[in-house]
Every structure is written in structure tokens, then in C-alpha cells.
Amino acid sequence: MLKEKKSKTGVFIALVCVAVLLAVAIILENTLDPTKNTIFFTVLKKTAVYALVACSMNLLNGFTGLFSLGQAGFMLLGAYTYAILTIPVAQRPAVYYIYNGSAINFSLPELFGGGAVGLILGVLAALILAGVVAAAVAWLIGLPVLRLKSDYLAIATLGFAEIIRAIFQWDALGPVTNGANALKNYPTFSSFNIKGADGAVTVRLSIFVAFLLSAVCIAIILLLINSSYGRAFKAIREDEVAAEAMGINLAKHKRLSFCISSFFAGVGGGLFAMFANQAQAKTFTTAMTYEILLIVVIGGIGSISGSCIAAFLYVACSEWWLRFLDNEITLKSGFKVPLLRNGFRMVVFSIVIMIVVLFFRRGIMGDKELPDLFRKRKNTKAKGGEGNG
Amino acid sequence: MAENVLRMEDVTMQFGGVVAVDGLSLEVDQGEIVALIGPNGAGKTTAFNCVTGVYEPTNGRVSLLGETIVENHPQGKMKAQYKGGEAGKFTQVVSHTPDQITQKGIARTFQNIRLFGALTVFDNVLIAKHMRAKQNFLSATFRLNAKEEKRMREEAMALLAEQDLAQYADEVASSLPYGLQRRLEIARALATEPKLLLLDEPAAGMNPQETQELTDFIKQIRTEYGLTIFMIEHHMDLVMQISDRIYVLDFGKLIAKGTPAEVQNDQRVIEAYLGVADDAEN
Numbered sequence: 001m002l003k004e005k006k007s008k009t010g011v012f013i014a015l016v017c018v019a020v021l022l023a024v025a026i027i028l029e030n031t032l033d034p035t036k037n038t039i040f041f042t043v044l045k046k047t048a049v050y051a052l053v054a055c056s057m058n059l060l061n062g063f064t065g066l067f068s069l070g071q072a073g074f075m076l077l078g079a080y081t082y083a084i085l086t087i088p089v090a091q092r093p094a095v096y097y098i099y100n101g102s103a104i105n106f107s108l109p110e111l112f113g114g115g116a117v118g119l120i121l122g123v124l125a126a127l128i129l130a131g132v133v134a135a136a137v138a139w140l141i142g143l144p145v146l147r148l149k150s151d152y153l154a155i156a157t158l159g160f161a162e163i164i165r166a167i168f169q170w171d172a173l174g175p176v177t178n179g180a181n182a183l184k185n186y187p188t189f190s191s192f193n194i195k196g197a198d199g200a201v202t203v204r205l206s207i208f209v210a211f212l213l214s215a216v217c218i219a220i221i222l223l224l225i226n227s228s229y230g231r232a233f234k235a236i237r238e239d240e241v242a243a244e245a246m247g248i249n250l251a252k253h254k255r256l257s258f259c260i261s262s263f264f265a266g267v268g269g270g271l272f273a274m275f276a277n278q279a280q281a282k283t284f285t286t287a288m289t290y291e292i293l294l295i296v297v298i299g300g301i302g303s304i305s306g307s308c309i310a311a312f313l314y315v316a317c318s319e320w321w322l323r324f325l326d327n328e329i330t331l332k333s334g335f336k337v338p339l340l341r342n343g344f345r346m347v348v349f350s351i352v353i354m355i356v357v358l359f360f361r362r363g364i365m366g367d368k369e370l371p372d373l374f375r376k377r378k379n380t381k382a383k384g385g386e387g388n389g
Numbered sequence: 390m391a392e393n394v395l396r397m398e399d400v401t402m403q404f405g406g407v408v409a410v411d412g413l414s415l416e417v418d419q420g421e422i423v424a425l426i427g428p429n430g431a432g433k434t435t436a437f438n439c440v441t442g443v444y445e446p447t448n449g450r451v452s453l454l455g456e457t458i459v460e461n462h463p464q465g466k467m468k469a470q471y472k473g474g475e476a477g478k479f480t481q482v483v484s485h486t487p488d489q490i491t492q493k494g495i496a497r498t499f500q501n502i503r504l505f506g507a508l509t510v511f512d513n514v515l516i517a518k519h520m521r522a523k524q525n526f527l528s529a530t531f532r533l534n535a536k537e538e539k540r541m542r543e544e545a546m547a548l549l550a551e552q553d554l555a556q557y558a559d560e561v562a563s564s565l566p567y568g569l570q571r572r573l574e575i576a577r578a579l580a581t582e583p584k585l586l587l588l589d590e591p592a593a594g595m596n597p598q599e600t601q602e603l604t605d606f607i608k609q610i611r612t613e614y615g616l617t618i619f620m621i622e623h624h625m626d627l628v629m630q631i632s633d634r635i636y637v638l639d640f641g642k643l644i645a646k647g648t649p650a651e652v653q654n655d656q657r658v659i660e661a662y663l664g665v666a667d668d669a670e671n
Contacts, residue, residue, distance in 0.1 A: 220530060227529035228519050228538065231508075235516045238505035245441065245499075247491035247520030247581050256526055367507070 010371045018215050025211045029204040043312075043320050044207050045189060048214040049271045051311035054295040055218050055304050056264035061293075062302035062367070063225055064257040065237030066146070067154045069289050070138075073161030074262040076284035077137055078130035078269025080168060083183035083279040084176065085126040091185040096178055103175035109187060123187055127213070127270045134266025135259040137164075142258045146251070161289060168281040182280040189274050213271060217264050222304055224260065233257050298356055299363050306365030313364075322349055392419045392454070394585050394617040395440070395495075400449035401473030402435050402641075409435040410446070411641040412474045417585070422611060422618045424628045426652075427638035428661055433621045434500060436638070437589055441497050442487040448473055450483075453493055453585065457483050492520060496583035498574045500590045500621075506563035510554060510573055513562050514545040517580035545580060551613070552576040568599040572606065579614060586610075588620035592627050604630055629653065637661065 029041065053071060060066050085108045087095055092102040109122030145156045167173070169180040177183075189206035196202045224230050232253050235243040244250050273279040291314070299310030325345040329337045356363075395417040402410040410432040417423045425433050439446040439459065447467055451459040460483040463471040485493070505513050518541040524534040532538075549555045554573060557565060562573060571591060578586060591607070592600045604627050611618055622628045628635065629649040637645040637652060639661040645652055652658055 223532070224526070224530040227526075227532075228515075228522055228524060228534070228541065229526045229529050231512060231516050232519045234508060234512075235505050235519075238507060239503050241443075241487075242499065242503035242505065243516075244487040245491060245497055245503075246517045246577065247488045248516070249486070249488045251486075260526075 013371070018219070022208055022211055022215070025207045026203075026205065029207045034204070039320050039323075041207060043316050045210045045275050046315045046319065047312045048207075048210040049268055049275050050292065050295060050315055051308045052214040052217050052271060053265055053268035053292050054299065054307040054311050055221050056261045056268060057292050058296050058299075058302065058304060058307050059221055059225065059233075059264070060257055060261035061296060062300075063230065063237060064233040064254065064261075066254060066258065067150050068157040068258070068261075069154045069286070069293065070141075070157030070161045070262075071265050071292050072284040072286065072288040073157075073164040074134040074138065074265035075269030075272055075288070076161075076164055076168060076281060077134045078127075078266030079273035079279040079284070080177060080183065080269075080281075081130040081133045081266070082126045082270030083186050083273050085129060086122060086186040087183065088185065095183060095185055096175065098179065098181060099174040101175075102178075119187055119191060123274075127267050130270035131263040131266040134269070135263040138259045138262030139255065142255050146254045146258060158286060158289070161284075161286065165281050165284055177281070180281065182278040183273075184278040186279075187274070188277050210271065210275065213267075217267055218304065218308065221260075221264060225304065229253070229256065294353065297363055298353070298360075300365035300367060301363065302367035303363070303365035303369055305370040306363055306368075309364055317352070318345075318349060393417070393452075394419050394421075394454060395619060396452045397436070397440065398450045398452075399473075399475040399478065400436065400439050400446045400451060401475070402432070402439055402444060403447040403467065403471065403473060406470065406472070408472050409641050410439065410638075413449075413638070413641075413643055415636050415643070415646070417617055417619045419617055420611070420615065421633045422607065422620070422631050424632040424635045425619070425621050425638060426623070426625075426628060426635060431638040432641040433638055434589060435641075437497065437587055437621060440490075441495060441587065442485050442490040445484050447471065448475060448479060450479055453495060456493070457481070458485055458490060458493060458495075459483055488520070491581055491583075494582070494584035495587060496578035496581045496585075497587040498571075498578055498589055498591060500593060502567075502570050502574055504562040504570055504574055504577070506561070508562060509559055510562050510565065511545060511549065511558040513573060513577050514548055514580045515541060517577045518545055520581060548576055548580055552579075568595060568602070571595070571603065575606070575610070579610065583616070585617045585619060588618065588622075590621050590623060592622060592624040595624075597626075600624055600627055603627065607631055 025044070032040070034041065053075060057068075057071050060068050084104055087102070088107050089105055089110060092105065096102045107122070108126045109118045112118035112121040112125070141160050145153060145160070148156055168177045170177075171179050173179070189210050192205045192209040193201045194203040194205060225233070232243070232248045235246065235248055236250065236253060240250060269284070276283070295310045295314050296307055298314065299306030299308070322345045325340055325348055326342050328340050331337065393416050397413055397415050400410055400413045401408065413436055415423075415425075425436065427433050435444065438444040439449075440451050442459065446459060446461050448462050448471070449460070450457055460479055460481045462479040462482070463476060464482075505516065508516070522534070522537050522541055524537050528534045529538075546555070546558070549558055552572060552575075554569065554576060557569065562570065565573060575586075575588070575591070588607070592603050595603060607618060608631055610616060632649055634647065635649055635652045636643060637655070637658050644657045644661060645655040647655070
């Protein structure tokens with residue numbers, strides 16, 4: 001009974017933290033100069049997207065113990081589903097100019113009546129459908145693939161992601177997927193900025209929307225993990241034979257975990273499309289899966305808050321903090337700093353990651369969540385919620 | 390005559406050319422403690438695995454409270470290779486996965502402890518409650534099953550209290566001392582609300598005092614939960630003290646059965662355990 005109360009205060013504090021974070025996001029975006037802080041805003045939005053995808057991967061890899069590398073494939077499905085369903089009808093001929101227009105001639109935001117309400121409902125519906133498509137495909141490929149274990153499963157899912165990428169670039173599907181060309185002109189995070197009568201932006205909400213959507217999804221993942229099903233997933237991770245002897249249907253629970261993980265990867269893909277302003281199959285490479293895997297490992301396998309924190313650190317490092325390494329710097333004395341040139345950033349980045357993996361093998365958080373840390377140190381009140389939206 | 394809880398009929402398990410269990414037939418009645426003993430490699434654990442659905446026996450039938458839960462006969466390639474007896478007696482094929490068998494009311498423990506090591510003692514027991522909870526993943530995620538969840542938690546806590554494990558509830562399972570881990574594994578099996586409990590060498594690696602405690606514990610849970618217990622054990626003190634009946638297996642074949650006193654004096658059992666007199670002379 002004590003446990004339940006503790007977790008209730010934990011939930012309350014986490015909610016407060018997320019609310020504060022969202023408020024900070026709105027304030028930051030509207031007070032900082034958007035032209036000078038573009039990179040910061042980009043990092044925040046990308047963090048929100050990557051945090052969600054990392055959490056979805058963590059659900060599968062960290063909590064169910066299924067080592068899958070198909071995340072980019074499911075993101076691709078989500079991104080395309082979202083983009084195809086939301087490109088305004090008027091824009092379609094321009095986007096699909098190679099194929100003389102799109103085969104699908106409706107747009108969800110317009111179906112919901114257009115305007116602000118139509119935009120919100122349409123985007124939400126498209127994101128949910130993005131997840132549903134990814135989950136449905138996951139269910140199908142899960143039938144054969146989930147019989148495999150560890151490395152074999154990883155290879156099979158990796159192959160799946162590559163195949164999906166190839167299929168979406170297939171010319172014959174052009175009227176739907178626009179072939180190898182990018183899909184664009186659909187609603188993005190910036191579409192949620194509130195504009196005045198003259199068309200100038202009055203309230204910026206793009207980061208807020210990114211954080212909100214991501215936070216809601218991560219909250220659902222957290223709820224699932226802390227539910228009876230989450231415990232069953234953990235049991236499978238700990239010991240499959242024992243889990244089965246305890247009456248847990250392995251096939252059913254693995255499939256469930258795989259589909260839910262893919263659902264959120266699909267939603268994450270939709271968010272990624274919103275973030276990137278265009279959806280193109282060639283961006284969803286294996287390298288993207290590895291980036292996400294890296295975030296999961298750095299954050300701690302089996303820690304949702306770890307994934308969120310690591311998502312921010314990873315995105316900030318790769319996009320922002322280490323940028324200066326790419327530029328040649330000549331000091332006033334005429335001394336040219338050695339090694340600094342285009343591409344050096346990635347060298348340093350790799351070294352940082354190697355150090356992390358060598359010396360912090362369990363990642364930033366191990367399998368603990370933020371509130372656990374405070375609980376141990378202070379022993380009085382659980383504090384802190386999820387790090388980043 | 391008490392009701393048969395578990396009945397194995399001519400169960401044969403053949404791996405390739407090796408017959409691990411050969412025509413094993415036995416019964417376990419309501420409320421009994423029955424032991425299966427035998428030298429190393431006699432096929433005891435294989436017999437357990439046939440009952441719990443881990444293996445599908447090559448031939449034979451297993452029934453729980455009159456319901457056939459496992460039945461098989463040699464098929465395909467095995468038809469030509471089959472070396473066991475009673476071929477052709479069974480015609481149906483009934484098979485269940487281990488989780489379905491657990492659902493039907495057979496719980497088990499393992500020879501080498503298989504706890505969910507990184508999880509707490511409380512969670513270990515709570516996970517066993519998952520199977521019988523009325524919920525689906527949506528109701529569980531969105532906390533629409535609060536009543537069910539509360540019931541599960543209360544029952545798990547009550548079970549831990551009954552097994553004197555309540556003070557360890559928040560500890561990580563793998564950090565418990567060995568004896569307590571054994572006890573937790575049994576508690577976890579009890580949480581699945583079984584009719585029949587299978588214990589695979591519950592006293593393995595225990596010192597005499599721990600073994601004595603375990604003996605009392607097994608007797609106690611039998612009366613408290615109205616269980617029927619079928620176990621594999623090597624500790625003869627324990628076996629002789631608590632078993633109502635004993636089956637002895639050697640090289641996959643049943644060589645003796647009866648009360649502890651009968652089995653202790655059976656010439657073939659002594660030979661199986663100590664070797665035949667000829668060997669001793671060499």
C-alpha cells in the first residue's frame with residue numbers, strides 16, 4: 001500500500017515537471033530571438049522526436065529484452081503515412097509533379113474542416129494512423145521474426161528496415177510515395193504558431209507542440225511499463241523460461257511489445273517528418289537506427305528518463321556543441337589550431353561515445369529512473385520527473 | 390480412493406536415438422507428496438519437462454484431474470526411429486505451451502533457481518499474478534484495471550507475509566541468500582494458484598539446517614493451500630521424511646515405487662544408487 005502512495009506522489013511530481021518544461025518551452029521560444037537561436041530551437045525539437053523514438057526502442061530492447069534494429073523502418077512508415085495523409089490537396093500536384101499528381105486526393109486536416117481545429121484534429125489523426133500503420137506492419141513481420149532470438153532478431157529487423165526503405169523508393173509506387181523524391185508542404189511544427197491578421201507570427205508554439213506530443217507518448221509508454229503488462233515484459237527480459245512457467249504467453253507478449261514499440265516509432269517518424277519539413281526515404285537509414293540505439297545505450301538500457309536525457313545530450317552534441325570543431329580557427333597570433341576541419345566533429349564525437357561505453361557501461365541512468373535517484377539520496381521525498389519532453 | 394491429480398501414462402521421451410524417459414507411468418493423488426528419485430541422468434527433469442510442456446513427449450499421455458493436457462505418438466521420422474514401447478496405443482496429439490499448462494494449474498520451480506533477478510521480491514510474486522488478472526493491455530496502461538491491480542498487489546503482499554518474506558519485499562531478488570531465494574521461487578509458484586506444485590530439487594545446495602526448514606515449509610504449504618506436491622529430490626533425509634510415496638527412475642525406466650520404507654529396502658534401488666556387486670569387486 002505504501003508503494004502505491006509513493007508512486008502516486010511520483011506521478012504527480014512528474015506531471016508538474018512536464019508542465020513546467022512545457023511552460024519553459026513556450027517562454028523560451030517567445031522570448032529568445034528566433035534568428036540567433038535557430039540551432040538551439042532545432043536541437044530542442046529534434047530532442048523531442050528522438051526522445052520518443054529512443055523510448056519506444058527502449059521499451060523493446062531494454063524492457064522486453066528483444067534486440068531489434070528496425071526502428072528507422074518503422075519511423076519511415078510513420079513519416080510517410082503522416083506526410084501522405086496531410087499534404088493539402090492544392091499542394092499535391094506540385095509535390096507529385098513527376099507523377100502528374102498524387103493517387104490519394106484528400107488531406108486529413110481539410111477533411112476535418114480546415115482552420116485551426118482541422119489542423120489539430122487532422123495532425124493528431126494522421127499521427128495516430130502513422131502509428132497504426134507501423135504497428136500493423138510490425139504485427140505482420142513479427143509473425144516470423146519474433147521466433148528468433150538476440151542477434152538473429154536484430155539482423156532480421158535490420159533487413160526489414162532496409163527493404164522498407166527500398167520499397168518506398170520504388171518508382172511504381174510513385175503516385176503514393178513520390179518515389180525517391182521528398183514529400184513536403186504538409187503541416188509541420190511551425191504550422192502551429194499562432195499568426196496575427198497580417199500573417200506575422202504572434203505566439204510561437206512549435207517547440208511546445210513538439211514537446212507536448214512527445215511527452216504524451218512517453219507518458220503512455222511509462223504507464224505501460226509500470227502496468228501489469230510492463231512487469232510481464234520485464235519478466236520475459238529476465239528469464240524467458242521462468243516467465244513462461246509463470247503463465248506468461250511469450251508469443252503474445254513479445255508481439256504486443258513489438259507492436260506497441262513500433263506504434264510509437266511510427267508516431268515518432270511522423271513527428272520527425274514534422275521536424276524535418278520533408279519526408280524522404282533516404283533519410284531513414286540504418287545510421288538513424290544506430291543513432292537511436294546509441295541514445296538508448298548512453299541513457300541506460302531500461303531507463304526512460306535516461307533515454308530522454310541522452311536524447312538531448314546526443315542531439316545537442318552532434319548538432320550544436322561540437323559544431324565549432326568543424327570550422328578552422330586561426331588565432332590572432334596567426335597560429336592555426338591543428339586538426340580543426342570539416343568532419344573532425346565526428347571524430348571527437350566517436351571518441352566521446354567510446355569513452356562513455358568503456359567507462360559508463362550501464363549508461364547515464366543504468367536501469368534507474370530520475371525519481372529513484374532522489375529517493376535514495378534524500379530518502380524523504382521523490383523528486384524530479386521525466387527529463388526532456 | 391483419492392482422486393488422481395496427475396497421471397502420466399507410458400510417457401516416453403526420445404531425443405534422436407537416445408531414450409531419456411522410457412514408458413514412465415505414475416499417479417499422484419490429491420493432497421499427496423510424491424517424490425521422483427534416481428541417479429544423475431536418470432531422466433527425472435526430462436519427465437518434469439514433459440509434464441510442464443517444455444518438451445513434447447514422443448509417446449504417451451499426461452492428464453491433470455482427468456483432463457488430458459499432453460498426448461503424443463511417434464510421427465514422421467520418429468516413427469521409424471522409435472525405440473520405446475506402447476507404440477500405437479495413443480492416437481491423439483494434444484500439446485500445450487508451458488504458460489497454458491500453468492494456466493491449467495500446474496506450477497513449478499527449477500533445479501537451478503530461475504528468479505527474475507533484477508526485479509524486487511514483491512515484483513517477482515506480482516508477475517505470477519499477471520496470468521489470472523482480468524485485464525488487457527489498454528485497460529492496464531490507462532489504469533482502468535485499478536481494482537484488479539489493487540487485488541493483485543494485496544494478494545502478492547499477503548502471500549509474501551505468509552511465507553515470511555514480507556520484510557524483503559523491496560529487495561532485489563538476486564540479493565537474497567540462497568535459502569530465501571528457494572523459498573521465494575516456491576512462493577512465486579504458489580502465486581499462480583496451482584492445484585499441483587512441481588518442485589525440481591528444492592533442497593539442492595542447501596545445508597542440513599536449511600533442508601530441515603524446507604522440509605517443514607513444504608509440509609506447511611501442502612496443508613495451508615491444499616496442494617498436491619510432486620518433487621524431484623536428491624536429499625534422502627528430506628525425501629524419506631515427507632514423501633507419501635516414491636517413484637525411482639534409472640536410465641529412464643521406472644525401477645521401483647512404493648512407500649519410503651519399501652523403496653529403501655528395494656534391491657534394485659540400492660543397486661542403482663550404489664552400483665551392482667560385480668562392479669565393486671573389480
